[in-house]
Amino acid sequence: MRRVSNVAIGAVTAVALCTGAWLLGSGGAETHAPPQPSAAQGRTGQDGTLSGAPALPPSPPDRIRIPSIRVNAPLMGLALTRAGSLDVPPAAQKNLAGWYEAGTTPGEKGTAIVAGHVDNSVGPAVFYDLGALRQGSGIEIDRRDGSVALFTVDAVSVYDAEHFPDEKVYGAADRPELRVITCGGGYSRSTGYRGNVVVFAHLTGSR
Template sequence: MRSRWSVGDTAIATVTVLAVCCGAWLLHNGGASHAPPQPSAAQAGAASPGTESGDPRAGPRDPLHAAALALAPSPPDRIRIPSIRVDAPVMGLGLTKAGSLDVPPAGRENLAGWYEAGTTPGETGTAIVAGHVDNADGPAVFYRLGALRKGSTIEVDRRDGGTALFSVDAVEVYDAKAFPDEKVYGAAARPELRVITCGGGYSRTTGYRGNVVVFAHLTGSR
């Protein structure tokens, strides 16, 4: 996957942190009382022997969530996450003039974006979907992303008429200054999906301090 990016992953991580993390609604309405849910330690990737922390890319051991064969490339048109009531269209995202990943328009709260020069959801590799947690008017498409749990299903409608089904391996939160680019954006030998929004606490002066990242892998299609 890394070889398919035309810019460094660090640049993409930076724009994800800064551009979808303004928190204008929280600033206007009182901060903590309106803060989106954050993932608990129980939803992080399971630790592997000999490592200090888990890597969700290692995959689950639950046979019910075994990885499925990769699908042919096809752009995504819609993303649904039933357990947190997400049902949103997906637009293509390109790069800004600065060479970083663009983001969906802030004024369209129920809209997600997909990096269209990268892997399509369902083919081998790491597909990236990003969206706002809120905007100036209130919660946005991924406001409840931090409440997602392991084993939850993510559905992606594809332009070829099929739907790619993903199972969540982990939901983690990272500080913006310690965002693990390789872990999130790195190459995968199977079809994987990352869904990214803001999180990690909120500051009235700087906005959200980091990102919530969902790690998922393809388990089927219909």
């Protein structure tokens, strides 16, 4: 993925996905904040040599499933906006995620990017429970060629938007890897969520 695109994606996931308007009750009190990953889930405990499955040929994805947090959602293609940042799925469609279609397809060699809202104005959205995902959990991506790419979660981290590690999240990989991104961290009435939850996973099989 081109470096310029990486920077643009980092900016949009810290802002456009992160309104959190529904958290404010009629009395203005914050409530029902989404789960956040622990520090332990952010450490892989691996030296980077964890074995994986051979890369799959490129094929656009159609659906993402994360059984342990009850995610089963269609995927739409996301392009860059005229300002150069990544567009986002329509907030009103709470069970919809997107993938960066100008980048790596999930399952092929490299880093594939999936993003979705944590909530919208009326309640939780597709990745509300992403921060509760644990190391070793499975992620399934249905691909248009009929195959299913099977990923295993290596780590789940939360990053402040001002210190978002673009290269770590969006940088090139020597094996098939997946990043799943939503909003997280602290919450402010004026700006929404202050950061992002990022799931790091790699391909471990297919069917």
